Amino acid sequence: MPVAEGTEPVRDPAIEKPPQDDGMRILTSRTRDLFFSVALALFIILFVILFVGQPVKVEGGSMEPGLEDQERILINKLVYRFETIERGDVIVFRYPRDLRKSFIKRVIGIPGDRVRVAKGHVYLNGQPLPEPYVSEDYFDSRSDEERLVRPDTFYVLGDHRSMSNDSREFGLVPRANVYGKAVFGYWPMEKLGTVR
Numbered sequence: 001m002p003v004a005e006g007t008e009p010v011r012d013p014a015i016e017k018p019p020q021d022d023g024m025r026i027l028t029s030r031t032r033d034l035f036f037s038v039a040l041a042l043f044i045i046l047f048v049i050l051f052v053g054q055p056v057k058v059e060g061g062s063m064e065p066g067l068e069d070q071e072r073i074l075i076n077k078l079v080y081r082f083e084t085i086e087r088g089d090v091i092v093f094r095y096p097r098d099l100r101k102s103f104i105k106r107v108i109g110i111p112g113d114r115v116r117v118a119k120g121h122v123y124l125n126g127q128p129l130p131e132p133y134v135s136e137d138y139f140d141s142r143s144d145e146e147r148l149v150r151p152d153t154f155y156v157l158g159d160h161r162s163m164s165n166d167s168r169e170f171g172l173v174p175r176a177n178v179y180g181k182a183v184f185g186y187w188p189m190e191k192l193g194t195v196r
Contacts, residue, residue, distance in 0.1 A: 053077060054180065056092065056102075062158030062165065063090070063104055065135055066196060072187035073195060075180035085110065085154060085175070090182040090195050093156075096170050104182060105166050105173075106133065109147070109155030116146035117168060120161055133159050133196065144168040154178070
């Protein structure tokens, strides 16, 4: 509609939208911020679980007394990209005879070591291996002929020797099967602390 020069145009309320309420704008902004915060938190949690750490449940008593059946622990999935696997590490790996299963055991022999078990006692490179993590009640009388630990493999044993299916049964564990190091127990609360 034409407007005479120097006069204000007439506003038609049916056509123009009223200005948005400030309260609604703040609510929308807060909702958007909350959505992005939750999305970021979920992304970080997913990243940590997939690439850095993962909560797992110990099943069975083969690592007693250090780790008990049904105990919840965190494993570090990233550590072995930067560090080597060492004797004494408690590792989580895919069972060599069925890759769908995961086992948790202690590394006894690393590449180049010679490991022999005689009536439950471990000899590493010809010398008796001190094992403070094995309770006297948990030794067994099984033996295993001396094995040379080949490159990219590990000799592993459970701490509760009489209940453990380990390298004495299934042989050496390939490096490719290892996917984490047990680092922290978080449940039950009385077991809260570093895995040793």
